[in-house]
Amino acid sequence: xxxxxxxxxxxxxxxxxxxxxxxxxxxxxxxxxxxxxxxxxxxxxxxxxxxxxxxxxxxxxxxxxxxxxxxxxxxxxxxxxxxxxxxxxxxxxxxxxxxxxxxxxxxxxxxxxxxxxxxxxxxxxxxxxxxxxxxxxxxxxxxxxxxxxxxxxxxxxxxxxxxxxxxxxxxxxxxxxxxxxxxxxxxxxxxxxxxxxxxxxxxxxxxxxxxxxxxxxxxxxxxxxxxxxxxxxxxxxxxxxxxxxxxxxxxxxxxxxxxxxxxxxxxxxxxxxxxxxxxxxxxxxxxxxxxxxxxxxxxxxxxxxxxxxxxxxxxxxxxxxxxxxxxxxxxxxxxxxxxxxxxxxxxxx
Amino acid sequence: xxxxxxxxxxxxxxxxxxxxxxxxxxxxxxxxxxxxxxxxxxxxxxxxxxxxxxxxxxxxxxxxxxxxxxxxxxxxxxxxxxxxxxxxxxxxxxxxxxxxxxxxxxxxxxxxxxxxxxxxxxxxxxxxxxxxxxxxxxxxxxxxxxxxxxxxxxxxxxxxxxxxxxxxxxxxxxxxxxxxxxxxxxxxxxxxxxxxxxxxxxxxxxxxxxxxxxxxxxxxxxxxxxxxxxxxxxxxxxxxxxxxxxxxxxxxxxxxxxxxxxxxxxxxxxxxxxxxxxxxxxxxxxxxxxxxxxxxxxxxxxxxxxxxxxxxxxxxxxxxxxxxxxxxxxxxxxxxxxxxxxxxxxxxx
Numbered sequence: 001x002x003x004x005x006x007x008x009x010x011x012x013x014x015x016x017x018x019x020x021x022x023x024x025x026x027x028x029x030x031x032x033x034x035x036x037x038x039x040x041x042x043x044x045x046x047x048x049x050x051x052x053x054x055x056x057x058x059x060x061x062x063x064x065x066x067x068x069x070x071x072x073x074x075x076x077x078x079x080x081x082x083x084x085x086x087x088x089x090x091x092x093x094x095x096x097x098x099x100x101x102x103x104x105x106x107x108x109x110x111x112x113x114x115x116x117x118x119x120x121x122x123x124x125x126x127x128x129x130x131x132x133x134x135x136x137x138x139x140x141x142x143x144x145x146x147x148x149x150x151x152x153x154x155x156x157x158x159x160x161x162x163x164x165x166x167x168x169x170x171x172x173x174x175x176x177x178x179x180x181x182x183x184x185x186x187x188x189x190x191x192x193x194x195x196x197x198x199x200x201x202x203x204x205x206x207x208x209x210x211x212x213x214x215x216x217x218x219x220x221x222x223x224x225x226x227x228x229x230x231x232x233x234x235x236x237x238x239x240x241x242x243x244x245x246x247x248x249x250x251x252x253x254x255x256x257x258x259x260x261x262x263x264x265x266x267x268x269x270x271x272x273x274x275x276x277x278x279x280x281x282x283x284x285x286x287x288x289x290x291x292x293x294x295x296x297x298x299x300x301x302x303x304x305x306x307x308x309x310x311x312x313x314x315x316x317x318x319x320x321x322x323x324x325x326x327x328x329x330x331x332x333x334x335x336x337x338x339x340x341x342x343x344x345x346x347x348x349x
Numbered sequence: 350x351x352x353x354x355x356x357x358x359x360x361x362x363x364x365x366x367x368x369x370x371x372x373x374x375x376x377x378x379x380x381x382x383x384x385x386x387x388x389x390x391x392x393x394x395x396x397x398x399x400x401x402x403x404x405x406x407x408x409x410x411x412x413x414x415x416x417x418x419x420x421x422x423x424x425x426x427x428x429x430x431x432x433x434x435x436x437x438x439x440x441x442x443x444x445x446x447x448x449x450x451x452x453x454x455x456x457x458x459x460x461x462x463x464x465x466x467x468x469x470x471x472x473x474x475x476x477x478x479x480x481x482x483x484x485x486x487x488x489x490x491x492x493x494x495x496x497x498x499x500x501x502x503x504x505x506x507x508x509x510x511x512x513x514x515x516x517x518x519x520x521x522x523x524x525x526x527x528x529x530x531x532x533x534x535x536x537x538x539x540x541x542x543x544x545x546x547x548x549x550x551x552x553x554x555x556x557x558x559x560x561x562x563x564x565x566x567x568x569x570x571x572x573x574x575x576x577x578x579x580x581x582x583x584x585x586x587x588x589x590x591x592x593x594x595x596x597x598x599x600x601x602x603x604x605x606x607x608x609x610x611x612x613x614x615x616x617x618x619x620x621x622x623x624x625x626x627x628x629x630x631x632x633x634x635x636x637x638x639x640x641x642x643x644x645x646x647x648x649x650x651x652x653x654x655x656x657x658x659x660x661x662x663x664x665x666x667x668x669x670x671x672x673x674x675x676x677x678x679x680x681x682x683x684x685x686x687x688x689x690x691x692x693x694x695x696x697x698x
Contacts, residue, residue, distance in 0.1 A: 028492040106612035106636055112562035168640070239446075254620075254630065263447055263455035266385055273634055278627030281603065281640070285622055287455055290516070 006063040007122030008329050013051040014337065016061060016330050022206025024126035027077035027109040030093075034067035034085060038152050039120045040320065040345040041332055042089070043182045047274045049333055055115070062121025063089040063113035064155035066148060068138070076130045079109035083141035085134040086306070087120065087127065088298035089156040090114060118153075121329050123348065130131055135302050140310050146317075147309060152345055153187060153316040154305050156298060158315070160270045161187025162305065163296030165195050168268030172196030177233055179224070179249035179257050181209035183269060183319040183343040186216060190243040190316055193217030194308070197243070201236065203229065203256070209342055212318045224256070233260040240265060245291070252277045258269035263287035270296060320345045354514070356471030357678050362400040364618055365410060365679050372554040372556040373467055378424035379442075381479035383416035383434060387501050388469045388671065389529035389694040390681055391438070392531045396623045399563035402465070411470025412438040412462035413504035419473065427480045433491035434483040436469065436476065436506040438462060440647055442470070443481025453481070458578070469504075470678050474696065484651050489659050495666075501648065502536060502665040503654050503692055505647060508538025509619045511654065512645030513594035514544050519618030521545030528573070528606050529596035530558035532668040532692040533619060535565060535626060537594040539665055542566030543657070550585065552578065552605070558691055561667045573605070582609040583653060589614060595642070599624045605618060612636035669694045 004020035011017050024033045039062055048055040069083045079085055080110040092099050092107035097108050109129065111117055114305060116124035125134055161184050170176055174197040178188045180202025192200050193216060201220040202213035210221045222232050233256075234240055240262030246253055249271030257267050267284075270293050284291060308314035322341035324332050325348060332344030353369035360366050373382045388411055397404040407697060418432045428434055441448050441456035458478065460466055467474035476482055490496040508546025510533050517526055523546040527537045540551050542565060548688050549564035559570045570579050582605075583589055585644040589611030597603055598620030605626060606616045616633075619642050657663035671690035673681050674697060681693030 101613060103613040103637060264450060264452040269630065269634070273630045276630055278629050280627050281618065281622045281625055284640070285618070285643040286648075288641075290639060290641035291630070291633070292637075292639035292641070294637035297637075322446060 002321035005123040006326060007062055007119060009049060010059045010061055011057050014049060016049065016333050018161045018327055018329065019199055023250060024124050026073045027126065028128065029073040030129050030131065031073045032069050032079060032127045032134060033071040034078055034127050035124045036065045036067040036120060036122055037349045038066040038154070038345065038347055040064040040123070040152055040343060041329065042156055042270050043184060043336070043343070045333065046337055047272065048077055049337055052274045059115045060117065060119035060122070061114050064152065065120030065125070066152055067157070070124065072130060078131045079134050080143040084137045084153055085156060086137055086302060087134055088302060090298070091127065091129050091133040093129045093301055099132060100230065102297055102300050106298050106301040121326070123326065124344050133299065135306070138306070141306065143146050148319060149345070150309050150317045151306060151316045153183070154298070154302050154309070155320055157319060157343065158190070158305060158316045159298035159301040160184045160186045160296040161247065162301050164188045164247060164268040164270040164293055165191040166268070167270070167293040168243045168266040169199050170195045170243050173198045174219040174243050175199040175237055176240060176243040176245060177201040177241040177260060178245045178247060179203045179204055179205055179253045180271060181213060182247065183223050185247035186319050186342070188247050188270070189213045189218045189314050192245065194314065201233065201241070203233070206339070212342070215318060230256060230259050237262065243268070248262055249273045251277050254279060258283050258289070261287070261289040263289065264294065269293040297299050297311055304341035309339050319343050323347065354472040355466060355675060357406045359393050359404050359410055360406050363398060365398065365682050367676055367678065373420045373473050375420055375422045376475065377477065377478065378422035379478050380422045380544055381418055381425055381428060381476045381483060382420040382473060383436070383476050384473045385414045385416040385469060385471055386698045387415040387694065387696055388505070389501055389686055389692060390470065390561045391504050391505055391677065392533060392685070392692070393621050394682065396581040396621065398686055401623050403466040408464045409466065409468035409471070410463050411468035412635055413501065414469030414474070415501055415504070420680050421479060421567070425479045426483050428483050433486045434539040435500055435504060435651060437488055437508065437651060439647070440476065440478050440482040442478045448481060449679065451646055451649050453646050453648040470494055470675070472675065476535040482648065484655070488654065489506040498669060498694070499664045499666045500533070500655060502668055503651050504659070506668060506692070507536045507639050507654060507665045508647035508650040509533050510596065511564040511650050513596060513619040513642060515617070516619070516642040517592045517594055517615040519544045519546050519592050519653055523592050524548040524586055524590060525592040525594060526550040526590040526609060527550045527594045529620060530555055530562060530601045531548070531596065535561050535595035535668050535691070536665050537596050537619070538567045540567035541594065543663065550582065550590070552582070555688070561691070563678045564667060577609050579605060587658060592617070596620050598622045601662055603628060606634050607638070610636070610638040612638065615639045615641065618642040631670065660689070668692050672696065
């Protein structure tokens with residue numbers, strides 16, 4: 001008997017709906033089925049919502065979730081029924097060359113949630129490659145409603161912000177600018193501070209978000225909409241920013257990152273570059289600035305970040321400023337699209 | 350009395366000439382005047398020669414030279430009259446923030462040879478910031494005609510090839526592909542081998558140049574004009590090249606570098622990107638490949654590379670396959686333009 005579960009489905013531009021789908025079941029011995037207790041909407045979900053990506057009606061949505069294991073295949077060894085688990089935004093086998101070298105987002109057998117795979121904005125999901133993908137939450141997190149919410153951003157935005165800082169090679173004492181005040185940008189501020197940056201300049205244009213940045217440790221803010229944002233960054237840093245974290249993925253933000261970076265400096269970019277036309281490498285060439293980043297290997301970062309959450313040393317939950325339930329997800333997409341919320345999440349328990 | 354010296358002058362596309370110019374004299378206390386004994390033509394000189402850059406008739410040419418100090422200003426302490434010296438392709442003060450941090454090509458007071466500065470394809474040149482710029486050659490090199498020629502590529506192409514390998518962070522045991530079989534590409538092959546790369550794939554299309562690459566240590570060659578060059582690189586490396594050194598600066602070479610680089614890999618690019626329209630960062634983003642490089646800080650690399658030349662462990666002179674004198678420089682430009690020579694040099698003693 002197939003029991004329907006409810007899931008968020010893409011129906012078209014600015015049109016996502018909660019619909020019944022077949023319940024997830026073990027299909028491969030490496031699968032798990034997870035009942036989702038916490039999920040979130042990502043800024044990158046707005047790309048397809050706004051029509052920047054060629055999505056097909058009927059595709060599943062959501063790639064950030066925490067849940068409870070309901071069932072596992074015969075080959076699954078690291079999680080069991082009843083475990084509270086967190087999933088990174090991509091699944092991966094944990095054993096291939098790329099997984100072993102710390103790049104599970106390039107896993108030979110992995111993929112991203114959603115589209116024709118199950119998604120995380122749902123009541124439950126089939127998790128392929130459960131051993132390589134899921135991480136069991138420690139008891140002090142699993143038993144705490146607050147720490148569960150604090151852990152939810154690790155599925156993507158906190159790991160992605162961390163990836164920007166790691167990719168730029170931010171060091172203790174660094175001066176850093178973060179372009180973008182979305183959830184990833186705010187988490188990048190937090191990550192840079194956590195890695196010991198001394199001065200962190202948040203560049204954005206929403207006062208309430210810049211307040212979150214200050215709470216995460218930003219020492220300065222620059223209004224990205226001011227005509228002289230670039231000049232401010234260059235002046236504040238005496239000639240250019242040594243470490244620039246790009247957390248938007250637009251041409252304007254990439255241009256600002258390239259123009260603001262100091263000779264010999266580095267750009268860590270993690271904004272999915274959906275709205276970037278292109279960059280001319282000559283702009284980086286003349287000043288020997290490097291460009292690194294990409295799809296964050298969240299699976300690698302989560303254990304380290306979780307330890308800080310468990311210890312009370314990391315709490316990125318201020319980026320989650322709109323709580324809803326699964327039925328509220330479509331309205332939450334609209335709220336994020338209209339910039340009424342930084343990031344929405346739902347709790348189902 | 351002003352004694353004319355002869356220098357190579359830009360007169361227009363495919364038109365460079367040897368002309369009389371005012372003799373160089375000490376103008377600032379930090380200047381030196383150098384009588385040029387060895388000079389070379391750079392592949393990057395072909396950009397203006399071919400009309401890719403907006404040069405003005407009358408500008409001086411040449412940025413690769415070795416010579417003998419004829420005179421120094423009162424403030425010069427590290428070289429004296431009679432010293433045999435080598436100059437990197439840019440001059441720099443050696444004391445500013447960027448010079449101290451290893452990036453003399455971004456020196457606050459430095460510049461490049463040629464244009465309205467003196468050039469290295471001449472009988473003599475005024476050298477600004479002599480203490481920061483010139484390096485006195487050790488006696489075993491200064492007294493050896495062969496080692497002087499072996500040192501000449503360190504002024505630019507050998508340092509630039511080394512910069513590609515350093516920027517990509519080539520490590521002992523690495524697998525590397527070098528895109529381009531010009532002098533810089535060949536030197537990048539040499540540099541990668543010198544840094545301990547185990548497998549170095551030279552990508553080019555001139556059999557005689559690929560022979561030089563083999564002599565420098567290339568273990569494999571791929572014909573860049575074959576329709577499946579990319580597939581060959583991917584197949585040879587089981588899914589992509591961990592370290593790609595881009596040494597051309599064309600859209601095709603940059604595209605090949607981006608497409609061939611392995612997930613998590615790095616591109617060290619040193620080909621002046623004069624003929625690159627742009628790159629879409631999404632192509633690097635999906636696979637977390639990094640891009641680093643630029644104008645090589647040759648002044649920093651020369652002492653280390655010179656030590657190897659003096660020890661007989663480094664001899665990049667096979668890239669210098671056309672010897673002439675100063676009067677032969679215009680014809681040598683034509684030979685390089687028509688690909689009849691990899692790299693031309695002149696000796697004036």
